[in-house]
Amino acid sequence: MLRRMTANRGYHHGDLRRALLAAAVEAIGESGPAALSLRDLARRAGVSHAAPAHHFGDKAGLLTALAVEGFDLLAEALGRAGDDLLEIGVAYVRFAVDHRAHFEVMFAPGLYRADDPEVAAARARAGAALRGGVAARPAGPTVEPGRDALAAWSIVHGFATLRLAGALPPGSGDNPEDGARAVIRRLFE
Amino acid sequence: MLRRMTANRGYHHGDLRRALLAAAVEAIGESGPAALSLRDLARRAGVSHAAPAHHFGDKAGLLTALAVEGFDLLAEALGRAGDDLLEIGVAYVRFAVDHRAHFEVMFAPGLYRADDPEVAAARARAGAALRGGVAARPAGPTVEPGRDALAAWSIVHGFATLRLAGALPPGSGDNPEDGARAVIRRLFE
DNA sequence: ACATTATCTTGTCGTTGGCAAGATATGCTG
DNA sequence: CAGCATATCTTGCCAACGACAAGATAATGT
Helix, strand or coil: CCCCCCCCCCCCCCCHHHHHHHHHHHHHHHHCHHHCCHHHHHHHHCCCCCHHHHHHCCHHHHHHHHHHHHHHHHHHHHHHCCCCHHHHHHHHHHHHHHCHHHHHHHCCHHHCCCCCHHHHHHHHHHHHHHHHHHHCCCCCCCCCHHHHHHHHHHHHHHHHHHHHCCCCCCCCCCCHHHHHHHHHHHHHC | CCCCCCCCCCCCCCCHHHHHHHHHHHHHHHHCHHHCCHHHHHHHHCCCCCHHHHHHCCHHHHHHHHHHHHHHHHHHHHHHCCCCHHHHHHHHHHHHHHCHHHHHHHCCHHHCCCCCHHHHHHHHHHHHHHHHHHHCCCCCCCCCHHHHHHHHHHHHHHHHHHHHCCCCCCCCCCCHHHHHHHHHHHHCC
16 A cells, blocks of 8 residues: 555555644644634645545544543653653743644633543643652652642642743743743742 | 612613613523523613613623622622631632523623723722632642642632533532532642 | 555535625714 | 714524544455
């Protein structure tokens, strides 16, 4: 089977599912998740307007697949950051900035089926990668793993969300990694 | 002019603008901001499908008005919390939970005209109320107002956002105020 | 080779956002 | 109080969308 992964000009696309997810990332990057249109994705992929339905059922199905992909990418990125909680936090913010489309969908549960078992599994993998850094911290007088993990998650998630929303004051958000580092350090001194 | 504020059965509604904003809060509370439909709001208010356009221009205009209202409500709620930064943070989370519809729109700039001057003014009022608590804190060795305000804002915004997204582990989010208090304290001990 | 299945197309329906043109109420000015 | 200007709401329309049904075409298995 030649040209299995390449764009196929004939009746069959070759890898339409992947092409549609990539087109969705592109479209969301341009206009946000709310303006996403299945017909636009079909046009971008060069197929008919009803082709996406076969792979994802409906719009929520496509966004569900995108959320699963996002949580897996996040788990991978956090895993690559090692055991240092500071670096994990920086990686979290970097993921939000670099994969804005995935991130926006992942935390907008009204847009997809957040109770889907595949979503729950991917979300659990990302959660484990995040909690790993808290467990590796040196024990201190006021350390309480559950609360510390929640505080760390909250502060990086809040920083990332505010930055994506354009709500940060102009000066502080120029370089997301530096800003994240400063804010996270504030949590641990 | 009798029944100025009440629902008017005749050709004119009486206070359609307010009724539409209230209907929007109700509808967003039921199905989220993405599923909002101007025609549905018109039906809820008992007017024709094109009536909303006169007051808000288009859908983004209505959501812009809702964001302005939200930032003003937030500024008021933070002002009522006093000067204690902990209580301001708790009030921020309580606002997000009690006014979920406003909050979700306020921080989804893709849905409305975030550069509208009225939005900018209301946003500035809320920001001033938030920074007031940081300025009132006792000076310490590692206190740096700009960074501290950003850290405090990030942690309460992140906690609120994660809670609204249903991403928090089951046990920790039962009572939002208690959870917020514990997380914010972690920032200042 | 043939049948079965997966993939994609065409056609259609109800809903939505937005615009244009008209109807009706309100207010202002003399 | 008469008459005009304005604000508010309605009806009618169009293009785009999501979803569904039915059919066409390619790939796979036996």
